[in-house]
Amino acid sequence: MMPHRIRLQWEVATRHPKSIVGCQVRRDPAEATERYTHWINNLTNEQLVTQVFTSHGPTVIMPTWFCSREWFCHVGKFDEGGKGTPEDLLYFYEHLRKGGEVFRVDQCLLLYRYHPKAATHSVLEETIWTYRLLFLEERVLSHWTSFTIWNAGKQGRKLFRSLSSTNQKKVIAFCDVDKNKITKGFYTYEESKENPKPRIPIIHFRDASPPFIICVKLDLTDGQFEENLSQLNLKEGVDYHHFN
Template identity: 70%
Template sequence: MNGLTQSQLLTQVFTSHGPTVIMPSWYCARDWFDQIGRFNEGGKGVPEDLLLFYESLCKGGGVSHVDEGLLMYRYHSQAATHSVLEDTIWYHRVTFLEERVLSCWASFTIWNAGKQGRKPIRKRMWLFVMSMKIR
């Protein structure tokens, strides 16, 4: 992600690999943090950093490189990040894509998407089918 151009930083958000920034590597001004609504304190398994990042983008926040080290992140096996399921991340990625992009288009076509490109659509179709069964 450090090799991406400024415009790629934002468009990468909509790829199957998700946002270009991970929580330990992004920051914002305190007044912006207060304005976008703070972290979702839903508890274990909630990707609060991803949700805050998406909220920031939805409210007009941007993404920029800072070409110097600002902090040292220490990874450890007890980190809360391990409680967030991959399916939860995919759900939020697809929802963000639907709300910010797909809802603006009358139609779209998936062509040669590969495994990662098809996964969001399969997930969404599965959720749709399950919601129909519940009704």
């Protein structure tokens, strides 16, 4: 850590005693996980809360965390399930459930080393998916009466299949830019035990109605997806959430 890390994060934490305070990081090697590192360092203050459902995990990463002992004890202990348990994600979710705030000092205060034997690699993608989905249903979908899934491809269909039956019934459409998917017209959930099987319309994103759960990865389309989203003049955390 950099010499002034504790002072700068302590100053924020004393003003916000129910908070986890993070910071920006520098990767070693520099080219490791470039998209992830960009995400860590460039989220806005609002996105530190709105983007908690993405596959990247906590919006301030655990090696940067700073909080008061009193608040840590209030949230509770880390899950000691051992190898394969995403203890940082589970603690972060509990922190948010108990009304915790999230802040980041916008200075690079930590050298974050990457190595292939890090414990994070022992956590299965499906484990992370399950916890993210449950948190999304708890925090967002339970308050919505209907929504659209942005992405009629693999990830969007997987989200639909993973939802509880109650939340599946709230999905009014998939939206996409792929002409082939839109021309097809519908996604039929063949594995469903219902009769008739659910058929969800597939429409162009400009014809879709918010709110959206977005299953499109950021920073992978040369800015085209981000431009499409910005054209709709929606508010993140109200009209849509990222689940990519």
